[in-house]
Amino acid sequence: MWTLLGIELFKISKRPRTYISFAAICAIVLIFQFAFKADGENYMNLMLQGINDSFQLNKLNAMNGYFMCYIILNTLLVQVPILVALVAGDAISGEANMGTLRLILSKPISRQELLIAKFLSSMIYTVILLIWMAICALGLSLIIFGSGDMLVFRVAGEVSQIMQITSDDILWRYLAAFGYAAIALTVIAALAIFFSLFAENSIGPIITTICIVLVFTIVSNMNIPIIDEYVKPYLFTSYLVGWKGFFYIATNQEGIPIRGSVEDIQAIQKSISILLAHIGAILLISIYIFRKKDILS
């Protein structure tokens, strides 16, 4: 099992497409940072349109490294699933396409172990991608824009809210947010691997996964009561942005933020459980199908 995991990681590390994602993340982050550095106030106005009317802010003071990272994550975590699908969608279908699936499965390994090794390697790839994202979005932003207290803007329906998190209370929240994002993106990886079981080239699974993420995300963002009640709770995309919960700080009776707190930890725990359940279910179904599958490629 660990040997297979090592082999899968080695293969991922040797494929040029693996590094496209790292380059893409770096490029997007740099563009954001350049734009904010060059013309920060305009971009702040653009991004905070809904809040401008309700609050008077010195936007340039609010624009520090922590804030920048939050803005980048908000934008980038929509694109990262595509990058994860790019590698995970190739896991089985890419081998089928190359003709190496029959080669590796004619060796003394179990299909279950191979699939788990492929899943774990995709998960490790996702975590490394997120670490890279943290280095680019948080590390670089702190160097370029400096640190300080962080303002979090929240618009829920018609209510706008600003929360201030002190600089010594931020890093753990990012750590937790990246951890949460890793779980959320692992659902995408599991889904892409599942679709790759049925294809003999990687384009199909990658596009199918991306389409599902897009369609489900649109449905998750709809405000229709019947969908809210009967559909959204079952869509994994409803929980993909749950990482934001770590930045919604709880307040005391006087409305003062409580250091080290989050507003609704139970909602975060519930979201994590649902995402983990999705991963488990997709993985079990994938193993069942893969064990029965005739290798004809």
Place this chain on the structure above:
Amino acid sequence: MGQNIVEVEGLSKSYKSFQAVKNISFQIERGSVYGFLGQNGAGKSTTMRMLLSLIQPTAGKINIFGKPLQGNEKDILKNIGAIIEKPETYGYLSGYDNLRIFSRIFKLPTYKKDLDVLLEKVGLKGRGNDKVKSYSQGMKQRMGIAIALLNDPEFIILDEPTNGLDPQGISDIRNLISHFSKNEGKTILISSHLLNEIEMVADNMIILHKGEKIVEGKVNQLLDPAKTIVQIDTADLNQTLNYIRNTQWEKLLISENELLFEMNKSNIPALIKYLIEKDIEVLNIKSKHSLENYFLKLTNH
């Protein structure tokens, strides 16, 4: 375990209403070379894939090394080396990296000197650092064979190993098969759609057609020279027939329309001599084994 390394009984494979393999049984003796002959779609690759547990049979039993394949796949596959159809490897990796990956699966040492020995054996000495995608088809075939031989397998499965190779490559593969069989005592299962391919390397053979076993036996018995088909073209067919009437050759004649004889190969010179003595202008002589004739009819050639 006895003398048989492989024992297959009543093996079938269906895809919905299509039956790819129909109730075939065979045994492969230890140390022998066993040939599967059949045209494309005859069921050769499907059967070989079932022996490697890549495809689940619909019915039948497969015993390899005296154990049922089902439930013992990992144990059994430790002692099998295989090339199925085109032996594709990881093109974006070097030859060494490809060998290292599979060495690790077999928990074998991955030292360069060990891999070099193997590369030399298959004629890829000095190419270990090159990416496999830069290899020619023949070199990829050799790399596939190197991977199949990594674990020093007792039983080797080669599915159309000479496909797409130039004459030199074909000859090299034949020599390798012969070396492994005669010098290293390996048991080999080889498939081909060419009779002469099987004839040159196999001890026993089976002909598959549309998923069914048509013929099975020892190659030297099935290709008995006594059953040679001789086709003779002469300038005047009727005159030739007149000279053949009431001679020893008449009873060997199996078709008057195209002068086909079934005879022992050693009698061909005597027949030619007889025709020349009768001043018959012989334009062309073709001989093929009756089994080949039968196989070519099956394959519509």
